[in-house]
Structure formats: C-alpha cells, structure tokens
Amino acid sequence: MKKLRLRTSRRTFLRGVGASIGLPWMESIPAWGNDTMPHPSGEPPVRFACVFAGNGFASKHWWAKETDRGLELGPVLAPLEPHKDKLNFIRGLYNPNARGCGIHSCMTGNLLTGLRLASGGRIRAGVSMDQMLAEQVGHATKIKSLVLGCEKPYAGIHVGYSMLYSSHISWSGPTTPAPLELYPAVAFDRLFGDGGVNHADSSVLDAVLSDARSLRHQVSFSDRLKLDEYLNSIREVERRIQDAGRDKRLEGWRPITDKPTMKRPDDGIPQDIDIHMRLMSDLMVLAFQTDTTRVCTLKLNNDHSGMRFPNLGIDHIIHHLLSHEDDNPDWLRVNQYFLSHLARILKGLDAVQEGERTLLDNSMILFCSSMLTGSHDNNQLPVVLCGGAGGQLKTGRVLDYLGNDNRKMSSLYLALMDKAGLHLDQFGDSTQRLAEI
Numbered sequence: 001m002k003k004l005r006l007r008t009s010r011r012t013f014l015r016g017v018g019a020s021i022g023l024p025w026m027e028s029i030p031a032w033g034n035d036t037m038p039h040p041s042g043e044p045p046v047r048f049a050c051v052f053a054g055n056g057f058a059s060k061h062w063w064a065k066e067t068d069r070g071l072e073l074g075p076v077l078a079p080l081e082p083h084k085d086k087l088n089f090i091r092g093l094y095n096p097n098a099r100g101c102g103i104h105s106c107m108t109g110n111l112l113t114g115l116r117l118a119s120g121g122r123i124r125a126g127v128s129m130d131q132m133l134a135e136q137v138g139h140a141t142k143i144k145s146l147v148l149g150c151e152k153p154y155a156g157i158h159v160g161y162s163m164l165y166s167s168h169i170s171w172s173g174p175t176t177p178a179p180l181e182l183y184p185a186v187a188f189d190r191l192f193g194d195g196g197v198n199h200a201d202s203s204v205l206d207a208v209l210s211d212a213r214s215l216r217h218q219v220s221f222s223d224r225l226k227l228d229e230y231l232n233s234i235r236e237v238e239r240r241i242q243d244a245g246r247d248k249r250l251e252g253w254r255p256i257t258d259k260p261t262m263k264r265p266d267d268g269i270p271q272d273i274d275i276h277m278r279l280m281s282d283l284m285v286l287a288f289q290t291d292t293t294r295v296c297t298l299k300l301n302n303d304h305s306g307m308r309f310p311n312l313g314i315d316h317i318i319h320h321l322l323s324h325e326d327d328n329p330d331w332l333r334v335n336q337y338f339l340s341h342l343a344r345i346l347k348g349l350d351a352v353q354e355g356e357r358t359l360l361d362n363s364m365i366l367f368c369s370s371m372l373t374g375s376h377d378n379n380q381l382p383v384v385l386c387g388g389a390g391g392q393l394k395t396g397r398v399l400d401y402l403g404n405d406n407r408k409m410s411s412l413y414l415a416l417m418d419k420a421g422l423h424l425d426q427f428g429d430s431t432q433r434l435a436e437i
Helices: 075-086 129-140 183-190 204-216 223-244 274-291 329-352 409-419
Strands: 011-015 019-022 047-054 063-067 070-073 087-090 145-151 171-173 293-298 361-370 382-386 396-402
Touching: 011 274, 019 047, 047 070, 047 129, 047 329, 063 223, 063 396, 070 087, 075 087, 075 329, 075 382, 129 409, 145 183, 145 274, 183 223, 183 274, 223 274, 274 293, 274 329, 329 361, 329 382, 361 409, 382 409
Parallel strands: 047 293, 047 361, 087 396, 145 293
Antiparallel strands: 011 019, 063 070, 087 382, 361 382
16 A cells, blocks of 8 residues: 655654653554664564563473474463464573572572672673673664563572672673552553653553544554554453552452551552552553663562562462472462463563564564573573564474584573664674574
C-alpha cells in the first residue's frame, strides 16, 4: 500500500499534558529509529531482554532434545511448549569467573559481565552486556533500558562477598548496579509519563486521548484496529496496577490477623507475587511494543531467594531452601511457575505484529540462572534463547557446547550484541563468538 505522508517524526509518540506514549509498529508510519540512525527499509529494531530466575532448576527435568516433530521439552520447560519453534535450548555454557567460590552471591553478580567479582566486602562487577547495549541503542528511545525486579535487594556480606551481587545482574558501571525498579506503577510512569501528571490519580491514556483521535484519521483501517488494540492493552495494565495497589493479600508468611497493622502505600509493591510478576512481565512487553526502550532485564527473584509461593500452596519453605531439594515435586512446580512467566512474555510479544514478523521475531529474550541446580552447580548454566533477532537467528534447535573449547557465556553475549548492532572485539572474558548463534 502507499505510505501516508504524516506530519510525524520517525520516532512517533502520542503526546498530551504531562504524558507521552510511543506508538507500536504501523504500516502507515515509518516510526522506527530517528533521523540520525534510521533502520534500513523501515525495519523494526531488534530488542534484547534478559529474564533471570535465581537458584537454578530441577536438574533431572531441565532438558530438551530435537526430534522429527521438532523440539521435545523436559518437564521444567513444559510451559514453553506453544513457543518451542521460536526458541533455542543451549546446553553447556558456563561463566568461568564465577567458578570455584561455591556461594550464590559470587555466582550471580557477574552473570552478565563475565568478569571476576571483588570480594572482601568491596564492590566491583564490571559493566553488564545489557547496559553496553543500552548505551549503543538507547539514544533512539525514551528510556535507555528498563531494569525490573520482583524481590527487594539484599544487604550484608556472605562469605566475603556482598549480597548486592545476589540481587543485581545489571551493572551500569564497574561498581554501580543499575537501579532496580520494584514498583510497577513507577515503572509504568517512567515508560509513559512526562512528569506533569500524577498517574496515581489520572490515566496516561486520558492525557493523550486527543492526539490519539487525531492520529486515527490519518492511518489505514488496519492500523486503526492495531491502535485501538494497543491503547486497550495499556488501559488494561493501568487497571491492573490500580487493582494491585488496593489488594491486601500478602505473599509468603501470613500474620494471625487479616488486617494490616499499617496503611498500605498507594503506590507500593504488590503483595501478591503472582500479580507482581505478571505486571512486570506485561510492562516489559509494553515497553518493547511501544519502542520506549529496546533493552530490559527482569529479575523474577534474587539468587539465595527468600520468596515463598502461597499461590501454589507452597508457603512452608522459602525458595532457596526448596532449591536444595532437587527431587521434591514442589521444586518442579516452582520451576514451571517461573517458566510460565517467560511463556507469558513470549505470548505477549508474539501477539504483536510488526510487518511480516512478530515482536518476538524481532527480539532476543535470554532466560537464564547463575547455576544449573540449587546445590550450587554452575559447571554449566541453564540457558534458553527465544526470538529471532529480526530474522538473524535460527530457532527450534538444541545447541550443545559441553566439551567445546568455546563455551563461555561472554561468547554468547558477543554474538547477541552483534545482532543488535554493537560489534566488540572483546567482552568479559571472551574474544570469540558462538558461531551457531
């Protein structure tokens, strides 16, 4: 179809008093990139996200294999069954500079940096690959990167290593973890607000409604449907954030009274872990859908996590202790629960059409932990890579690097950064790329 000549910038927003919303991909508007760095042929950009779950997985059930019918997924990965054709199961990668210490904190803080961590209570981790990507592509988006979490950071020292390492995988500087956003409402306001509207009391969609109505008259019929669907999805997230703020349910241990002893903050952290994880997962999809950012990390929990799961009927034991019971059926259930949130993200991304591909096809979603099992086994790491990187990444495979001389996580990162347009001679402890990526 003939492209409409719209009086819009290549980086297109809906704007109102104190609010702005980036538009999704539309056939009528070449909305990607900016005037100094446009994408070839108006192609959507490649997005990158790392979704992290602490304490590893049930080792006997973490597997995948290629068959005549495509990938066969082990029990832990069962929630990903609808998306198995758009992922790669990667076996045998490891992080050499996290080996030998034997505790959670020194296995986690350098997961995305590949460098040796400082000990003795000092903090030094390096710059993580997500933040290096953010510096490369962030000038084209409203937010350089979105760093989300569902469990509060730890303080203190454990066997000589700062517990900040257990709480952060994203580092904006060698000694500075990227600020971890735990509040869904604050993350939402950061994505869509300009600071002039108190979004706890008003809707960001109401602020930009006039601009949205004007745009509907300028785009094709199919784009009108897409715009309506997109605005409805934002309204739904707004509604759910408000509901989460009013909900008085508590995760984990429950007090003897059902009434809180203090007034709950209006914009606090949702106290139901399932609501919290769902909101953060959906915010990541929205952030990518609107091109408000192209880089995100989502830390579902800390390593050495104290999270409980009353929503699963498992509130008698914390996540960390359960991870040491590898044969406990409850451990498998918790593993599948974490994978269900990855599946939610993949479903949301794959439902967004961007030209001939979906948003998932135009993304790289790395799911990993800093150890294979809760018994601190990090000789190899659990890694699933989802999405097609804009057609650059073949999917539906098992890639096995056990016994390979080049099996460093940093080698994977070099290959992924290439696909997002950042070409480095070295990252972390590697100068080689994984050729199959």
